[in-house]
Amino acid sequence: MLSVGVNGYGTIGKRVADAVVAQPDMELVGVAKTRPNYEAGRAVKNGYPLYAAIEERAEKFDAADIDLAGLVEELVEEADVMVDATPSGIGAENKSLYEEHDTPALYQGGEDADLVDTSFNARANFADAAGADHVRVVSCNTTGLSRLVAPLEEEYGIEKVRATLVRRGGDPAQTDRGPINDILPNPRTIPSHHGPDVQTIFPDLAIDTLGLKVPATLMHTHSINVSLNGDATADEVRELLESQSRTFVIPEHLDIDGAGKLKEFALDAGRPRGDLWENCIWGESISVEGDDLYLFQAIHQESDVVPENVDAIRAVAETADADESIETTNDALGMGL
Ligand SMILES: NC(=O)C1=CN([C@@H]2O[C@H](COP(=O)(O)OP(=O)(O)OC[C@H]3O[C@@H](n4cnc5c(N)ncnc54)[C@H](OP(=O)(O)O)[C@@H]3O)[C@@H](O)[C@H]2O)C=CC1
Ligand SMILES: O=C(OP(=O)(O)O)[C@H](O)COP(=O)(O)O
Structure with missing residues (x-):
C-alpha cells in the first residue's frame, strides 16, 4: 500500500x-490545514x-474542539508521497x-513549471515522472488541452493548436472572487500561460492560447x-475521442447545451460533489474543414486534475505503468458517463 x-x-x-x-493500492495517512473551518471539521468526520x-x-x-493528529512535519515523515494542494505559491514554499x-x-x-523535475499528464507523459522527487500536475485547463492533444498528435500529427x-x-465557494459582473481578457497579453504549460508536456507542439474570465463559477x-497533419473526417475524430477514457463526447440526444445541464447530469449520475473528471466535448461541435478540426469542450476546474494526481502518485512511486494506473484510477472512481 x-x-x-x-x-x-x-x-x-x-x-x-x-x-x-x-484506490485499492493507497491509504490516506492524513491531511493538513491551517484553520479549523468547515472543511477541517468534515475531514475529521470522514x-x-x-x-x-x-x-x-x-x-x-x-x-x-477539532482533534489534531499532529503537525504537518509528522504527516510528511509518514507519507510515501505527499500531494501539495495549497494555494498558488505556497507549494513552492513547502518544497x-x-x-x-x-x-x-x-x-x-x-x-511554476521550473519548481519541479517534470510537469505531468497521465495520458501524455506518465513515464517522465518515474522516480521523480517533485512533479507538477498541470492546471485544469492545461490538463484539458493535454488530454485532447495526446490522441490527435498520435493519430494525425498536429501542425498547430489555437x-x-x-x-x-x-469556484462556487470562492466568495472572495465576487460578487462579479465583467468579462476580462485574462491575461490581456497573449499567449495565456496555458500554451507554454502545454509545451511542458508536449515540447515540440505549436500552440497559441488566449484566455478570458467571465462571471461564471461552474466550468x-x-x-x-487544431490544424492536423493527416487526413481526418469529423466522424473519425469523434470515434477517436470517444475511445479515450477521459474525454467524454456528449451525445446530441442528451440535449445538454451548457455547463449548468452538464453539472446537473453529473449530479443525476451520482458523481461526488457533481464532479466531472472528464473533458466534456460537444459531439455536434466536432467539425473538420480541410485540415482544420474545430470543437467546443467544457472543463470542470474543480475535478479534472483529481485522477491525474492519483496517477502521478503511482508514477513517482513507480508502482504501475500508465495504462495500469489509469485503468485502476478510473475503475476506483467510477469513471464513465
Ligand atoms: N480550484 C481550481 O479550479 C483549481 C486549482 N488548481 C490549483 O490547485 C492548487 C490549490 O487550489 P485550490 O484547491 O483551488 O485552493 P483552495 O484555496 O481551495 O485550497 C487550498 C487549501 O490550502 C490550505 N492552505 C493554505 N495555506 C496553507 C499552508 N501554508 N499549508 C497547508 N495548507 C494551506 C487552505 O486551508 P486553510 O483554510 O486552512 O488555510 C485551503 O484549504 C493551486 O495551485 C491551484 O492553482 C488546479 C486546478 C484547478
Ligand atoms: O487551474 C486553473 O485554471 P487555469 O488553468 O486557467 O490556470 C483553475 O481553474 C484555477 O484557476 P484560478 O487561477 O482562476 O483560480
Whole structure:
C-alpha cells in the first residue's frame, strides 16, 4: 500500500484525499490545514487524520474542539508521497519541507513549471515522472488541452493548436472572487500561460492560447481549432475521442447545451460533489474543414486534475505503468458517463 498525505485540504485537496481513499493500492495517512473551518471539521468526520500546517495555529483547532493528529512535519515523515494542494505559491514554499523528509511531492498547476523535475499528464507523459522527487500536475485547463492533444498528435500529427479559453471567474465557494459582473481578457497579453504549460508536456507542439474570465463559477469552456497533419473526417475524430477514457463526447440526444445541464447530469449520475473528471466535448461541435478540426469542450476546474494526481502518485512511486494506473484510477472512481 502506498501511504499518501495531502497538504492543503481545499477544493483540490479534499477531492484528491477522497480519490486516494477510493484506490485499492493507497491509504490516506492524513491531511493538513491551517484553520479549523468547515472543511477541517468534515475531514475529521470522514475519519481523516488532521494535521496542523502551521504550528502556531494548532491551538485554534483545540479551541474549535477539532482533534489534531499532529503537525504537518509528522504527516510528511509518514507519507510515501505527499500531494501539495495549497494555494498558488505556497507549494513552492513547502518544497524544502518535503526535501527535509526525503518525501517525493506532487504540486498543482498554480506553481511554476521550473519548481519541479517534470510537469505531468497521465495520458501524455506518465513515464517522465518515474522516480521523480517533485512533479507538477498541470492546471485544469492545461490538463484539458493535454488530454485532447495526446490522441490527435498520435493519430494525425498536429501542425498547430489555437485555443480560446473562456474561464470561470471563480469556484462556487470562492466568495472572495465576487460578487462579479465583467468579462476580462485574462491575461490581456497573449499567449495565456496555458500554451507554454502545454509545451511542458508536449515540447515540440505549436500552440497559441488566449484566455478570458467571465462571471461564471461552474466550468471553463474551450473553443478549439487544431490544424492536423493527416487526413481526418469529423466522424473519425469523434470515434477517436470517444475511445479515450477521459474525454467524454456528449451525445446530441442528451440535449445538454451548457455547463449548468452538464453539472446537473453529473449530479443525476451520482458523481461526488457533481464532479466531472472528464473533458466534456460537444459531439455536434466536432467539425473538420480541410485540415482544420474545430470543437467546443467544457472543463470542470474543480475535478479534472483529481485522477491525474492519483496517477502521478503511482508514477513517482513507480508502482504501475500508465495504462495500469489509469485503468485502476478510473475503475476506483467510477469513471464513465
Ligand atoms: N480550484 C481550481 O479550479 C483549481 C486549482 N488548481 C490549483 O490547485 C492548487 C490549490 O487550489 P485550490 O484547491 O483551488 O485552493 P483552495 O484555496 O481551495 O485550497 C487550498 C487549501 O490550502 C490550505 N492552505 C493554505 N495555506 C496553507 C499552508 N501554508 N499549508 C497547508 N495548507 C494551506 C487552505 O486551508 P486553510 O483554510 O486552512 O488555510 C485551503 O484549504 C493551486 O495551485 C491551484 O492553482 C488546479 C486546478 C484547478
Ligand atoms: O487551474 C486553473 O485554471 P487555469 O488553468 O486557467 O490556470 C483553475 O481553474 C484555477 O484557476 P484560478 O487561477 O482562476 O483560480
